[in-house]
Amino acid sequence: MLExxxxxxxxxxxxxxxxxxxxxxxxxxxxxxxxxxxxSLAMLYFTLSAQFLGVLQVIVYAGAIMVLFLFVIMLLNLGxxxxxxxxxxxxxxxxxLIAVGLFALLVSQVFLIISPSTPMAEPxxxxxxxxxxxxxxxWAFPMLIVAVLLTVGVIGSILLARRRVA
Amino acid sequence: xxxxxxxIALLMGIxxxxxxxxxxxxxLLGPRRPTPAKQSPxxxxxxxxxSARERFPIHFYLTAMLFIIFDVEVAFxxxxxxVLRELPPETRAFALGVVGVFTFLLVxxxxxxxxxxxxxxxxxxEHRRLKPxxxxxxxxxxx
Numbered sequence: 001m002l003e004x005x006x007x008x009x010x011x012x013x014x015x016x017x018x019x020x021x022x023x024x025x026x027x028x029x030x031x032x033x034x035x036x037x038x039x040s041l042a043m044l045y046f047t048l049s050a051q052f053l054g055v056l057q058v059i060v061y062a063g064a065i066m067v068l069f070l071f072v073i074m075l076l077n078l079g080x081x082x083x084x085x086x087x088x089x090x091x092x093x094x095x096x097l098i099a100v101g102l103f104a105l106l107v108s109q110v111f112l113i114i115s116p117s118t119p120m121a122e123p124x125x126x127x128x129x130x131x132x133x134x135x136x137x138x139w140a141f142p143m144l145i146v147a148v149l150l151t152v153g154v155i156g157s158i159l160l161a162r163r164r165v166a
Numbered sequence: 167x168x169x170x171x172x173x174i175a176l177l178m179g180i181x182x183x184x185x186x187x188x189x190x191x192x193x194l195l196g197p198r199r200p201t202p203a204k205q206s207p208x209x210x211x212x213x214x215x216x217s218a219r220e221r222f223p224i225h226f227y228l229t230a231m232l233f234i235i236f237d238v239e240v241a242f243x244x245x246x247x248x249v250l251r252e253l254p255p256e257t258r259a260f261a262l263g264v265v266g267v268f269t270f271l272l273v274x275x276x277x278x279x280x281x282x283x284x285x286x287x288x289x290x291x292e293h294r295r296l297k298p299x300x301x302x303x304x305x306x307x308x309x
Contacts (some may be wrong), residue, residue: 009241046171056241065235071227129252132245136253136261143264147271153235155277158284161228 005048013040031069038062050126223288232279238270 017037026067045054069161124130135143246265253261279285 037281050247052245060237060241061235064230064237067230068227069232071230075224086230102233128245128248132249133252135242135245136264137257140260140264144267144271146242147239147268149276150235150239151271154232154272156280157228157231157235158279160230161224162284 003047007044010040010044010047014044027073028070029044031066031073033065034069035062040073046128049123052125052128109131175276185234232284236272239268242244 014037015039017033020033021030021037024033028162038057042054042062045051045057189214243265248259250261
């Protein structure tokens with residue numbers, strides 16, 4: 001009962017902040033609302049007994065990735081909020097078509113998944129222990145690929161941001 | 167279970183109450199005699215006027231990006247330290263090797279970053295001041 005209450009609270013928060021991200025005209029406010037959205041998603045992970053994923057969601061997404069988003073907004077020098085204010089071209093048929101189609105697809109999938117016996121999250125599926133056991137037995141090689149990918153990220157970001165000499 | 171998080175909720179509640187008491191208490195009890203100088207954002211120095219949306223040097227961005235990469239690396243290491251003692255011995259050696267290679271690859275990135283000077287803070291203005299354009303030295307000012 002209490003779990004259900006928290007689920008609906010968090011789902012409502014996530015939807016409200018997501019709508020806010022899209023509807024807000026000020027990009028910095030959108031980014032801050034996205035932080036709230038990530039945090040509510042992290043709490044949803046907690047309710048699905050995936051504590052480690054929830055903590056990572058806060059550390060990596062709400063913390064680090066959103067800092068990058070804000071820096072990008074600043075880097076692009078978007079000017080005053082009035083200058084950024086996009087026209088709300090609600091009458092664009094293509095935009096409507098894609099939005100409605102995507103929504104229909106998602107809703108139909110949700111209704112396909114929901115069955116009389118509501119699937120429950122397996123206990124402890126997302127704890128640091130479960131992830132560690134899987135990561136260092138079955139998924140060791142992909143983890144090394146991730147290390148290569150991260151190293152490529154380091155080198156690539158330095159190459160892109162370095163001062164052009166001559 | 168939701169009830170496992172009651173201590174955390176309690177902690178957050180106590181933190182909120184303490185913060186509210188501190189801010190509200192000073193608001194209620196503190197004397198307020200405003201003057202124009204006190205109400206300005208900085209009592210001395212330049213008046214901060216203009217858009218807050220300045221262009222930032224790319225170095226902030228680079229630092230944040232490098233931070234994220236090593237943040238993710240550490241995130242991969244947390245589960246290792248949680249499960250290390252539970253693994254059977256032969257798997258433990260294997261996991262240790264995997265983490266060793268993982269860390270080694272990222273140390274390569276770190277050394278590259280260090281040697282390239284990506285961690286040095288090279289402020290453009292400061293840079294110009296420290297290394298001026300080569301100019302003909304005025305006569306009679308030989309140190």
